[in-house]
Amino acid sequence: MFASILLLGLCVVFIIVQLKSRRPKNFPPGPAPLPILGNILHLSLENPLKDFERLRKSYGNVYSVFLGPKAAVVINGLKAMKEAIVTKGSDFAGRPQDLFINETTRRKGVILADYGTSWKEHRRFALMTLKNFGLGKNSMEERIHGEIQYIIDALEKSIGQTISPQLMFHNAASNIICQVLFGKRYEYEDEFIKVIVQCFTENAKIANGPWAMLYDSFPIIRSLPLPFNKAFKNVETCQKLAINLVNEHKNTRVPGEPRDFVDCYLDRMDKEKEDGSTFSEAQLTMYALDLHFAGTDTTSNTILTGFLYLMTYPHIQERCQQEIDEVLEGKAQASFDDRLNMPYMQAVIHEVQRIANTVPLSVFHCTTKDTELMGYSIPRGTLIIPNLTSVLNEEGQWKAPNEFNPENFLNDQGAFVKPEAFMPFSAGPRMCLGEGLARMELFLILVTLLRKFKFIWPEDAGEPDYNPVYGVTLTPKPYHMKIQLRAAQ
Numbered sequence: 001m002f003a004s005i006l007l008l009g010l011c012v013v014f015i016i017v018q019l020k021s022r023r024p025k026n027f028p029p030g031p032a033p034l035p036i037l038g039n040i041l042h043l044s045l046e047n048p049l050k051d052f053e054r055l056r057k058s059y060g061n062v063y064s065v066f067l068g069p070k071a072a073v074v075i076n077g078l079k080a081m082k083e084a085i086v087t088k089g090s091d092f093a094g095r096p097q098d099l100f101i102n103e104t105t106r107r108k109g110v111i112l113a114d115y116g117t118s119w120k121e122h123r124r125f126a127l128m129t130l131k132n133f134g135l136g137k138n139s140m141e142e143r144i145h146g147e148i149q150y151i152i153d154a155l156e157k158s159i160g161q162t163i164s165p166q167l168m169f170h171n172a173a174s175n176i177i178c179q180v181l182f183g184k185r186y187e188y189e190d191e192f193i194k195v196i197v198q199c200f201t202e203n204a205k206i207a208n209g210p211w212a213m214l215y216d217s218f219p220i221i222r223s224l225p226l227p228f229n230k231a232f233k234n235v236e237t238c239q240k241l242a243i244n245l246v247n248e249h250k251n252t253r254v255p256g257e258p259r260d261f262v263d264c265y266l267d268r269m270d271k272e273k274e275d276g277s278t279f280s281e282a283q284l285t286m287y288a289l290d291l292h293f294a295g296t297d298t299t300s301n302t303i304l305t306g307f308l309y310l311m312t313y314p315h316i317q318e319r320c321q322q323e324i325d326e327v328l329e330g331k332a333q334a335s336f337d338d339r340l341n342m343p344y345m346q347a348v349i350h351e352v353q354r355i356a357n358t359v360p361l362s363v364f365h366c367t368t369k370d371t372e373l374m375g376y377s378i379p380r381g382t383l384i385i386p387n388l389t390s391v392l393n394e395e396g397q398w399k400a401p402n403e404f405n406p407e408n409f410l411n412d413q414g415a416f417v418k419p420e421a422f423m424p425f426s427a428g429p430r431m432c433l434g435e436g437l438a439r440m441e442l443f444l445i446l447v448t449l450l451r452k453f454k455f456i457w458p459e460d461a462g463e464p465d466y467n468p469v470y471g472v473t474l475t476p477k478p479y480h481m482k483i484q485l486r487a488a489q
Protein backbone atom coordinates (compact mmCIF):
# COMPACT_ATOMS: atom_id res chain seq x y z
CA MET A 1 0.00 0.00 0.00
CA PHE A 2 2.73 2.43 1.05
CA ALA A 3 4.74 1.52 -2.03
CA SER A 4 1.72 2.22 -4.28
CA ILE A 5 1.14 5.67 -2.73
CA LEU A 6 4.85 6.46 -3.07
CA LEU A 7 4.78 5.36 -6.70
CA LEU A 8 1.68 7.46 -7.41
CA GLY A 9 3.30 10.47 -5.69
CA LEU A 10 6.44 10.03 -7.77
CA CYS A 11 4.35 9.81 -10.94
CA VAL A 12 2.53 13.08 -10.09
CA VAL A 13 5.86 14.84 -9.38
CA PHE A 14 7.27 13.47 -12.64
CA ILE A 15 4.28 14.71 -14.64
CA ILE A 16 4.46 18.15 -12.99
CA VAL A 17 8.19 18.39 -13.72
CA GLN A 18 7.56 17.35 -17.32
CA LEU A 19 4.74 19.88 -17.71
CA LYS A 20 6.72 22.69 -16.09
CA SER A 21 7.75 25.10 -18.79
CA ARG A 22 11.49 25.60 -18.99
CA ARG A 23 13.45 28.46 -20.41
CA PRO A 24 15.96 27.45 -23.08
CA LYS A 25 19.66 28.09 -22.38
CA ASN A 26 20.61 31.81 -22.19
CA PHE A 27 16.95 32.76 -22.72
CA PRO A 28 15.82 36.12 -21.23
CA PRO A 29 14.95 35.78 -17.54
CA GLY A 30 11.48 36.11 -16.06
CA PRO A 31 9.18 34.98 -13.30
CA ALA A 32 9.06 31.26 -12.48
CA PRO A 33 6.25 29.62 -14.47
CA LEU A 34 3.70 27.24 -12.99
CA PRO A 35 3.06 23.91 -14.72
CA ILE A 36 0.34 24.28 -17.39
CA LEU A 37 -0.55 27.83 -16.27
CA GLY A 38 2.82 29.39 -17.06
CA ASN A 39 2.89 33.01 -15.84
CA ILE A 40 -0.76 33.70 -16.45
CA LEU A 41 -1.23 34.51 -12.75
CA HIS A 42 1.46 37.21 -12.99
CA LEU A 43 -0.57 39.10 -15.60
CA SER A 44 -3.91 40.82 -15.31
CA LEU A 45 -6.15 39.29 -17.94
CA GLU A 46 -8.07 42.58 -18.18
CA ASN A 47 -5.05 44.82 -18.76
CA PRO A 48 -1.49 43.50 -18.41
CA LEU A 49 0.29 46.79 -19.22
CA LYS A 50 1.10 47.63 -15.58
CA ASP A 51 2.31 44.05 -15.01
CA PHE A 52 4.63 44.27 -18.00
CA GLU A 53 6.08 47.48 -16.50
CA ARG A 54 6.48 45.84 -13.07
CA LEU A 55 8.25 42.82 -14.58
CA ARG A 56 10.54 45.15 -16.51
CA LYS A 57 11.65 46.71 -13.21
CA SER A 58 12.50 43.24 -11.86
CA TYR A 59 14.03 41.58 -14.94
CA GLY A 60 15.25 44.38 -17.23
CA ASN A 61 14.34 45.48 -20.73
CA VAL A 62 14.27 42.01 -22.25
CA TYR A 63 12.48 39.36 -20.24
CA SER A 64 10.28 36.36 -20.82
CA VAL A 65 6.87 35.19 -19.66
CA PHE A 66 5.01 31.96 -20.28
CA LEU A 67 1.50 32.27 -21.68
CA GLY A 68 0.36 28.82 -20.64
CA PRO A 69 3.13 26.53 -21.91
CA LYS A 70 4.32 29.01 -24.56
CA ALA A 71 7.35 31.24 -23.93
CA ALA A 72 7.14 34.85 -25.05
CA VAL A 73 9.84 37.51 -24.96
CA VAL A 74 8.75 41.02 -23.98
CA ILE A 75 10.91 43.81 -25.44
CA ASN A 76 11.02 47.17 -23.64
CA GLY A 77 12.78 50.49 -24.07
CA LEU A 78 14.21 52.13 -27.18
CA LYS A 79 17.62 50.41 -27.20
CA ALA A 80 16.35 46.82 -27.12
CA MET A 81 13.40 47.66 -29.39
CA LYS A 82 15.68 49.14 -32.05
CA GLU A 83 18.10 46.23 -31.90
CA ALA A 84 15.23 43.79 -32.41
CA ILE A 85 12.82 45.31 -34.89
CA VAL A 86 15.20 47.60 -36.83
CA THR A 87 18.82 46.38 -36.67
CA LYS A 88 17.79 42.71 -36.72
CA GLY A 89 14.51 43.52 -38.47
CA SER A 90 14.20 40.38 -40.57
CA ASP A 91 15.06 38.08 -37.62
CA PHE A 92 12.12 39.56 -35.72
CA ALA A 93 9.69 40.16 -38.60
CA GLY A 94 7.61 36.98 -38.33
CA ARG A 95 4.11 36.72 -36.92
CA PRO A 96 3.03 33.89 -34.61
CA GLN A 97 0.60 31.60 -36.41
CA ASP A 98 -1.08 29.75 -33.55
CA LEU A 99 -2.89 32.51 -31.72
CA PHE A 100 -6.55 33.33 -31.34
CA ILE A 101 -6.31 36.23 -33.78
CA ASN A 102 -4.86 33.98 -36.50
CA GLU A 103 -7.90 31.76 -36.15
CA THR A 104 -10.31 34.69 -36.41
CA THR A 105 -8.77 35.93 -39.66
CA ARG A 106 -8.44 32.41 -41.09
CA ARG A 107 -4.75 33.02 -41.77
CA LYS A 108 -5.46 35.44 -44.59
CA GLY A 109 -4.65 39.14 -44.99
CA VAL A 110 -1.43 41.02 -44.39
CA ILE A 111 -1.35 42.11 -40.74
CA LEU A 112 -0.94 38.61 -39.36
CA ALA A 113 0.77 37.03 -42.37
CA ASP A 114 4.07 35.38 -41.50
CA TYR A 115 7.31 36.74 -42.94
CA GLY A 116 7.46 35.32 -46.46
CA THR A 117 6.53 35.83 -50.09
CA SER A 118 2.78 36.36 -49.63
CA TRP A 119 3.31 39.00 -46.92
CA LYS A 120 6.06 40.76 -48.91
CA GLU A 121 4.04 40.88 -52.15
CA HIS A 122 0.87 42.03 -50.42
CA ARG A 123 2.65 44.65 -48.36
CA ARG A 124 4.38 46.05 -51.44
CA PHE A 125 1.08 45.99 -53.33
CA ALA A 126 -0.72 47.98 -50.61
CA LEU A 127 2.04 50.59 -50.33
CA MET A 128 2.09 51.06 -54.09
CA THR A 129 -1.69 51.20 -54.40
CA LEU A 130 -2.04 53.73 -51.58
CA LYS A 131 0.57 55.84 -53.35
CA ASN A 132 -1.14 55.54 -56.73
CA PHE A 133 -4.44 56.53 -55.20
CA GLY A 134 -2.97 59.84 -54.28
CA LEU A 135 -1.29 59.54 -50.92
CA GLY A 136 1.02 62.54 -50.81
CA LYS A 137 -0.85 63.98 -53.77
CA ASN A 138 -4.01 66.04 -53.77
CA SER A 139 -6.58 63.31 -54.31
CA MET A 140 -6.13 61.73 -50.88
CA GLU A 141 -6.26 65.17 -49.25
CA GLU A 142 -9.46 65.91 -51.14
CA ARG A 143 -10.99 62.62 -50.01
CA ILE A 144 -10.16 63.40 -46.39
CA HIS A 145 -11.52 66.94 -46.71
CA GLY A 146 -14.68 65.52 -48.27
CA GLU A 147 -15.22 63.36 -45.20
CA ILE A 148 -14.36 66.24 -42.84
CA GLN A 149 -17.27 68.16 -44.36
CA TYR A 150 -19.63 65.48 -43.05
CA ILE A 151 -18.10 65.80 -39.58
CA ILE A 152 -18.54 69.57 -39.78
CA ASP A 153 -22.20 69.13 -40.80
CA ALA A 154 -22.77 66.82 -37.83
CA LEU A 155 -21.04 69.25 -35.44
CA GLU A 156 -22.86 72.29 -36.80
CA LYS A 157 -26.15 70.62 -35.92
CA SER A 158 -24.93 70.42 -32.33
CA ILE A 159 -23.65 73.94 -31.74
CA GLY A 160 -24.15 74.91 -28.10
CA GLN A 161 -25.02 71.32 -27.26
CA THR A 162 -23.18 68.38 -25.79
CA ILE A 163 -22.47 65.37 -27.99
CA SER A 164 -20.84 61.98 -27.70
CA PRO A 165 -18.21 61.92 -30.50
CA GLN A 166 -17.14 58.26 -30.43
CA LEU A 167 -19.20 56.89 -33.29
CA MET A 168 -18.77 59.97 -35.44
CA PHE A 169 -14.97 59.71 -35.51
CA HIS A 170 -15.06 55.94 -36.01
CA ASN A 171 -17.45 56.41 -38.93
CA ALA A 172 -15.30 59.13 -40.46
CA ALA A 173 -12.08 57.09 -40.25
CA SER A 174 -13.91 54.05 -41.61
CA ASN A 175 -15.27 56.05 -44.55
CA ILE A 176 -11.86 57.45 -45.51
CA ILE A 177 -10.22 54.05 -45.81
CA CYS A 178 -13.43 52.62 -47.30
CA GLN A 179 -13.19 55.09 -50.17
CA VAL A 180 -9.66 53.95 -50.93
CA LEU A 181 -10.62 50.28 -50.75
CA PHE A 182 -14.11 50.15 -52.21
CA GLY A 183 -14.52 53.57 -53.78
CA LYS A 184 -17.51 54.51 -51.65
CA ARG A 185 -18.51 56.14 -48.39
CA TYR A 186 -21.57 55.51 -46.23
CA GLU A 187 -23.94 57.87 -44.47
CA TYR A 188 -23.33 57.70 -40.73
CA GLU A 189 -26.78 56.11 -40.25
CA ASP A 190 -26.19 53.42 -42.89
CA GLU A 191 -26.50 49.84 -41.64
CA PHE A 192 -23.21 48.81 -43.34
CA ILE A 193 -21.09 51.28 -41.44
CA LYS A 194 -22.93 50.67 -38.17
CA VAL A 195 -22.33 46.93 -38.38
CA ILE A 196 -18.75 47.16 -39.55
CA VAL A 197 -17.69 49.72 -36.92
CA GLN A 198 -19.36 47.70 -34.18
CA CYS A 199 -17.62 44.48 -35.29
CA PHE A 200 -14.24 46.24 -35.53
CA THR A 201 -14.48 47.91 -32.13
CA GLU A 202 -15.67 44.71 -30.47
CA ASN A 203 -12.92 42.61 -32.01
CA ALA A 204 -10.24 45.14 -31.08
CA LYS A 205 -11.18 44.46 -27.47
CA ILE A 206 -11.76 40.69 -27.71
CA ALA A 207 -8.49 40.06 -29.60
CA ASN A 208 -6.31 41.06 -26.62
CA GLY A 209 -8.88 40.46 -23.91
CA PRO A 210 -9.05 37.85 -21.16
CA TRP A 211 -10.79 35.20 -23.29
CA ALA A 212 -8.21 35.51 -26.06
CA MET A 213 -5.42 35.09 -23.50
CA LEU A 214 -7.11 31.98 -22.13
CA TYR A 215 -7.67 30.67 -25.68
CA ASP A 216 -3.96 31.13 -26.44
CA SER A 217 -2.80 29.62 -23.17
CA PHE A 218 -5.07 26.58 -22.99
CA PRO A 219 -5.68 24.94 -26.40
CA ILE A 220 -8.05 22.49 -24.71
CA ILE A 221 -10.77 25.15 -24.33
CA ARG A 222 -10.70 26.24 -27.98
CA SER A 223 -13.67 24.25 -29.20
CA LEU A 224 -15.90 25.18 -26.24
CA PRO A 225 -18.81 27.62 -26.65
CA LEU A 226 -17.09 30.45 -24.73
CA PRO A 227 -17.34 34.23 -25.24
CA PHE A 228 -14.37 34.34 -27.66
CA ASN A 229 -16.68 32.88 -30.31
CA LYS A 230 -18.21 36.35 -30.71
CA ALA A 231 -15.01 37.42 -32.52
CA PHE A 232 -15.42 34.62 -35.08
CA LYS A 233 -19.04 35.66 -35.67
CA ASN A 234 -17.99 39.28 -36.15
CA VAL A 235 -15.36 38.34 -38.75
CA GLU A 236 -17.93 36.21 -40.55
CA THR A 237 -20.36 39.15 -40.66
CA CYS A 238 -17.71 41.51 -42.02
CA GLN A 239 -16.51 38.93 -44.50
CA LYS A 240 -19.99 38.57 -45.97
CA LEU A 241 -20.17 42.35 -46.46
CA ALA A 242 -16.70 42.41 -48.06
CA ILE A 243 -17.57 39.50 -50.39
CA ASN A 244 -20.65 41.41 -51.58
CA LEU A 245 -18.55 44.46 -52.33
CA VAL A 246 -15.92 42.41 -54.19
CA ASN A 247 -18.68 40.76 -56.24
CA GLU A 248 -20.14 44.17 -57.08
CA HIS A 249 -16.68 45.21 -58.28
CA LYS A 250 -16.30 42.08 -60.39
CA ASN A 251 -19.60 42.87 -62.13
CA THR A 252 -18.93 46.53 -62.83
CA ARG A 253 -15.17 46.85 -63.35
CA VAL A 254 -13.39 47.64 -66.57
CA PRO A 255 -10.13 45.65 -66.49
CA GLY A 256 -7.11 47.94 -66.63
CA GLU A 257 -9.09 50.97 -65.45
CA PRO A 258 -9.08 50.57 -61.69
CA ARG A 259 -11.33 52.79 -59.59
CA ASP A 260 -10.03 51.71 -56.22
CA PHE A 261 -7.94 49.17 -54.28
CA VAL A 262 -10.25 46.24 -55.03
CA ASP A 263 -10.12 46.91 -58.79
CA CYS A 264 -6.31 47.12 -58.61
CA TYR A 265 -6.21 43.78 -56.84
CA LEU A 266 -8.51 42.16 -59.41
CA ASP A 267 -6.27 43.54 -62.20
CA ARG A 268 -3.28 42.02 -60.45
CA MET A 269 -5.08 38.67 -60.19
CA ASP A 270 -5.72 38.80 -63.96
CA LYS A 271 -2.00 39.28 -64.53
CA GLU A 272 -1.01 36.45 -62.21
CA LYS A 273 -3.15 33.62 -63.47
CA GLU A 274 -0.45 30.96 -63.12
CA ASP A 275 -0.41 28.52 -60.20
CA GLY A 276 1.44 29.58 -57.10
CA SER A 277 0.35 33.22 -57.18
CA THR A 278 -0.20 34.61 -53.70
CA PHE A 279 -3.02 36.83 -55.03
CA SER A 280 -6.47 35.27 -54.71
CA GLU A 281 -10.05 36.30 -54.06
CA ALA A 282 -10.05 34.75 -50.59
CA GLN A 283 -6.95 36.81 -49.78
CA LEU A 284 -8.56 39.94 -51.21
CA THR A 285 -11.61 39.93 -48.94
CA MET A 286 -9.60 39.39 -45.77
CA TYR A 287 -6.93 41.83 -46.93
CA ALA A 288 -9.51 44.55 -47.54
CA LEU A 289 -10.98 43.88 -44.08
CA ASP A 290 -7.49 43.99 -42.56
CA LEU A 291 -6.87 47.41 -44.02
CA HIS A 292 -10.37 48.61 -43.19
CA PHE A 293 -9.97 47.50 -39.57
CA ALA A 294 -6.40 48.80 -39.23
CA GLY A 295 -7.41 52.15 -40.65
CA THR A 296 -10.53 52.64 -38.52
CA ASP A 297 -9.98 51.85 -34.86
CA THR A 298 -6.45 53.28 -34.72
CA THR A 299 -7.04 56.68 -36.28
CA SER A 300 -10.38 57.28 -34.55
CA ASN A 301 -9.10 56.39 -31.07
CA THR A 302 -6.13 58.71 -31.59
CA ILE A 303 -8.45 61.57 -32.58
CA LEU A 304 -10.70 60.85 -29.58
CA THR A 305 -7.69 60.98 -27.26
CA GLY A 306 -6.69 64.24 -28.93
CA PHE A 307 -10.01 65.91 -28.19
CA LEU A 308 -10.06 64.56 -24.63
CA TYR A 309 -6.76 66.33 -23.92
CA LEU A 310 -7.46 69.45 -25.99
CA MET A 311 -10.71 70.05 -24.10
CA THR A 312 -9.15 69.53 -20.71
CA TYR A 313 -5.98 71.55 -21.53
CA PRO A 314 -7.82 74.53 -23.05
CA HIS A 315 -4.67 76.72 -23.13
CA ILE A 316 -3.10 74.16 -25.51
CA GLN A 317 -6.24 74.15 -27.67
CA GLU A 318 -6.12 77.97 -27.85
CA ARG A 319 -2.45 78.02 -28.80
CA CYS A 320 -3.14 75.56 -31.62
CA GLN A 321 -5.98 77.75 -32.85
CA GLN A 322 -3.79 80.83 -32.79
CA GLU A 323 -1.16 79.12 -34.94
CA ILE A 324 -3.79 77.69 -37.30
CA ASP A 325 -5.41 81.13 -37.76
CA GLU A 326 -2.05 82.74 -38.52
CA VAL A 327 -0.80 80.14 -40.97
CA LEU A 328 -4.10 79.57 -42.79
CA GLU A 329 -5.14 83.23 -42.97
CA GLY A 330 -7.02 83.74 -46.23
CA LYS A 331 -6.81 80.07 -47.24
CA ALA A 332 -10.02 78.14 -47.84
CA GLN A 333 -8.69 74.91 -46.39
CA ALA A 334 -5.60 73.38 -44.82
CA SER A 335 -3.26 71.27 -46.88
CA PHE A 336 -0.93 68.62 -45.47
CA ASP A 337 2.06 70.78 -46.46
CA ASP A 338 0.88 73.49 -44.04
CA ARG A 339 2.21 71.32 -41.23
CA LEU A 340 5.69 72.51 -42.16
CA ASN A 341 4.70 76.01 -40.97
CA MET A 342 2.92 74.78 -37.83
CA PRO A 343 5.53 73.53 -35.36
CA TYR A 344 3.21 73.81 -32.38
CA MET A 345 0.33 71.95 -34.01
CA GLN A 346 2.78 69.27 -35.17
CA ALA A 347 4.10 68.96 -31.62
CA VAL A 348 0.55 68.65 -30.26
CA ILE A 349 -0.44 65.95 -32.75
CA HIS A 350 2.70 63.95 -32.00
CA GLU A 351 2.17 64.39 -28.27
CA VAL A 352 -1.42 63.18 -28.70
CA GLN A 353 -0.10 60.07 -30.47
CA ARG A 354 2.54 59.53 -27.78
CA ILE A 355 0.06 59.79 -24.92
CA ALA A 356 -2.72 57.93 -26.80
CA ASN A 357 -0.36 54.96 -27.17
CA THR A 358 -2.98 53.61 -29.54
CA VAL A 359 -1.44 50.17 -30.20
CA PRO A 360 0.27 49.58 -26.83
CA LEU A 361 1.83 46.17 -27.49
CA SER A 362 2.13 46.64 -31.25
CA VAL A 363 1.05 43.54 -33.14
CA PHE A 364 2.90 40.50 -31.79
CA HIS A 365 5.97 39.44 -33.74
CA CYS A 366 7.81 36.12 -33.94
CA THR A 367 11.45 35.26 -34.61
CA THR A 368 12.16 33.92 -38.09
CA LYS A 369 15.42 32.20 -37.07
CA ASP A 370 17.61 31.54 -34.03
CA THR A 371 18.88 34.96 -33.06
CA GLU A 372 20.26 37.11 -30.24
CA LEU A 373 18.99 40.17 -28.46
CA MET A 374 20.94 42.23 -25.92
CA GLY A 375 23.19 39.18 -25.36
CA TYR A 376 20.33 36.67 -24.87
CA SER A 377 19.67 33.75 -27.21
CA ILE A 378 16.21 33.58 -28.72
CA PRO A 379 15.25 30.50 -30.73
CA ARG A 380 13.36 30.62 -34.02
CA GLY A 381 9.58 30.73 -33.63
CA THR A 382 9.58 32.57 -30.28
CA LEU A 383 6.60 34.83 -29.69
CA ILE A 384 7.78 38.46 -29.37
CA ILE A 385 5.77 41.16 -27.59
CA PRO A 386 7.08 44.62 -28.58
CA ASN A 387 6.00 46.79 -25.65
CA LEU A 388 5.69 50.12 -27.50
CA THR A 389 4.24 51.68 -24.33
CA SER A 390 7.64 51.29 -22.66
CA VAL A 391 9.29 53.36 -25.41
CA LEU A 392 6.61 56.04 -25.66
CA ASN A 393 6.96 56.86 -21.96
CA GLU A 394 10.57 55.88 -21.34
CA GLU A 395 12.43 57.96 -18.75
CA GLY A 396 15.40 59.68 -20.38
CA GLN A 397 13.85 59.80 -23.85
CA TRP A 398 11.33 62.57 -23.15
CA LYS A 399 11.39 65.93 -21.38
CA ALA A 400 8.14 65.03 -19.63
CA PRO A 401 7.46 61.30 -20.14
CA ASN A 402 4.48 61.10 -17.81
CA GLU A 403 2.46 64.18 -18.68
CA PHE A 404 0.65 65.56 -21.69
CA ASN A 405 3.11 68.20 -22.81
CA PRO A 406 3.81 69.31 -26.42
CA GLU A 407 7.25 70.48 -25.23
CA ASN A 408 8.24 66.83 -25.70
CA PHE A 409 8.40 67.67 -29.41
CA LEU A 410 9.74 71.24 -29.34
CA ASN A 411 13.32 72.42 -29.01
CA ASP A 412 14.48 75.57 -27.19
CA GLN A 413 13.78 77.66 -30.31
CA GLY A 414 10.20 76.37 -30.53
CA ALA A 415 10.96 74.26 -33.63
CA PHE A 416 9.35 70.84 -34.03
CA VAL A 417 11.65 67.90 -33.30
CA LYS A 418 10.84 64.19 -33.37
CA PRO A 419 12.75 62.09 -30.82
CA GLU A 420 13.80 58.61 -31.93
CA ALA A 421 11.57 57.08 -29.27
CA PHE A 422 8.45 58.28 -31.10
CA MET A 423 7.29 54.94 -32.48
CA PRO A 424 3.50 54.66 -32.23
CA PHE A 425 3.61 53.09 -35.71
CA SER A 426 6.38 50.69 -34.61
CA ALA A 427 9.52 50.52 -36.81
CA GLY A 428 11.42 48.17 -39.12
CA PRO A 429 10.08 45.90 -41.86
CA ARG A 430 6.67 45.33 -40.18
CA MET A 431 6.10 49.01 -39.42
CA CYS A 432 2.54 50.26 -39.98
CA LEU A 433 1.95 50.57 -43.69
CA GLY A 434 -0.82 53.13 -43.18
CA GLU A 435 1.40 55.65 -41.42
CA GLY A 436 1.30 58.15 -44.29
CA LEU A 437 -2.49 58.03 -44.53
CA ALA A 438 -2.94 58.17 -40.73
CA ARG A 439 -0.67 61.21 -40.36
CA MET A 440 -2.51 63.04 -43.12
CA GLU A 441 -5.89 62.25 -41.54
CA LEU A 442 -4.80 63.32 -38.06
CA PHE A 443 -3.41 66.63 -39.32
CA LEU A 444 -6.25 67.61 -41.64
CA ILE A 445 -9.05 66.54 -39.29
CA LEU A 446 -7.63 68.17 -36.17
CA VAL A 447 -6.56 71.40 -37.90
CA THR A 448 -9.82 71.84 -39.82
CA LEU A 449 -12.04 71.18 -36.79
CA LEU A 450 -9.97 73.33 -34.41
CA ARG A 451 -10.06 76.17 -36.92
CA LYS A 452 -13.85 76.14 -37.01
CA PHE A 453 -14.95 75.03 -33.55
CA LYS A 454 -14.10 75.42 -29.91
CA PHE A 455 -14.32 72.14 -27.99
CA ILE A 456 -15.34 72.43 -24.34
CA TRP A 457 -15.31 69.89 -21.52
CA PRO A 458 -18.94 70.08 -20.27
CA GLU A 459 -19.34 71.74 -16.85
CA ASP A 460 -21.31 68.77 -15.52
CA ALA A 461 -18.90 66.10 -16.83
CA GLY A 462 -16.85 65.86 -13.64
CA GLU A 463 -13.12 65.16 -13.62
CA PRO A 464 -11.80 63.71 -16.90
CA ASP A 465 -10.72 60.08 -16.73
CA TYR A 466 -7.54 59.71 -18.77
CA ASN A 467 -7.21 55.94 -18.19
CA PRO A 468 -8.02 54.23 -21.48
CA VAL A 469 -9.84 50.95 -21.99
CA TYR A 470 -7.36 48.19 -22.90
CA GLY A 471 -7.45 46.17 -26.11
CA VAL A 472 -5.33 45.75 -29.26
CA THR A 473 -6.06 49.47 -29.42
CA LEU A 474 -6.44 51.70 -26.37
CA THR A 475 -9.74 53.57 -26.36
CA PRO A 476 -10.52 56.65 -24.26
CA LYS A 477 -13.45 56.06 -21.91
CA PRO A 478 -16.64 57.43 -23.53
CA TYR A 479 -16.97 61.18 -22.95
CA HIS A 480 -19.03 64.11 -24.15
CA MET A 481 -17.94 67.33 -25.78
CA LYS A 482 -19.60 70.72 -25.99
CA ILE A 483 -19.28 72.51 -29.31
CA GLN A 484 -19.10 76.24 -29.98
CA LEU A 485 -18.57 77.94 -33.31
CA ARG A 486 -15.43 80.09 -33.28
CA ALA A 487 -15.63 83.65 -34.58
CA ALA A 488 -15.08 83.80 -38.37
CA GLN A 489 -11.37 83.48 -39.10
Ligand code: HEM
Binding pocket: 110, 111, 112, 113, 123, 177, 290, 291, 294, 295, 296, 298, 299, 302, 358, 359, 362, 363, 364, 424, 425, 426, 427, 429, 430, 431, 432, 433, 434, 435, 437, 438
Ligand atom coordinates in the same frame (compact mmCIF):
# COMPACT_ATOMS: atom_id res chain seq x y z
C1 HEM B 1 -2.94 56.47 -35.74
C2 HEM B 1 -3.11 55.48 -36.56
C3 HEM B 1 -2.32 54.20 -36.59
C4 HEM B 1 -1.47 53.65 -35.68
C5 HEM B 1 -1.06 54.21 -34.33
C6 HEM B 1 -1.00 52.39 -36.23
C7 HEM B 1 -0.10 51.54 -35.59
C8 HEM B 1 0.32 50.34 -36.09
C9 HEM B 1 1.22 49.43 -35.42
C10 HEM B 1 1.86 49.67 -34.08
C11 HEM B 1 1.38 48.34 -36.21
C12 HEM B 1 2.21 47.09 -35.91
C13 HEM B 1 3.57 47.17 -36.55
C14 HEM B 1 4.46 46.01 -36.19
O1 HEM B 1 3.98 44.87 -36.15
O2 HEM B 1 5.64 46.22 -35.90
C15 HEM B 1 0.59 48.56 -37.40
C16 HEM B 1 0.52 47.67 -38.46
C17 HEM B 1 -0.26 47.87 -39.56
N1 HEM B 1 -1.05 48.96 -39.85
FE1 HEM B 1 -1.25 50.61 -38.71
N2 HEM B 1 -1.60 52.19 -37.44
C18 HEM B 1 -2.40 53.27 -37.72
C19 HEM B 1 -3.15 53.48 -38.86
C20 HEM B 1 -3.22 52.63 -39.93
C21 HEM B 1 -3.97 52.86 -41.14
C22 HEM B 1 -4.77 54.14 -41.46
C23 HEM B 1 -3.83 51.75 -41.92
C24 HEM B 1 -4.47 51.49 -43.27
C25 HEM B 1 -4.02 51.80 -44.38
C26 HEM B 1 -2.96 50.83 -41.21
C27 HEM B 1 -2.56 49.60 -41.68
C28 HEM B 1 -1.68 48.75 -41.04
C29 HEM B 1 -1.28 47.45 -41.57
C30 HEM B 1 -1.77 46.80 -42.86
C31 HEM B 1 -0.37 46.91 -40.64
C32 HEM B 1 0.35 45.56 -40.75
C33 HEM B 1 1.71 45.76 -41.42
C34 HEM B 1 2.49 44.46 -41.58
O3 HEM B 1 2.24 43.51 -40.85
O4 HEM B 1 3.36 44.42 -42.46
N3 HEM B 1 -2.62 51.40 -40.01
N4 HEM B 1 -0.05 49.78 -37.31
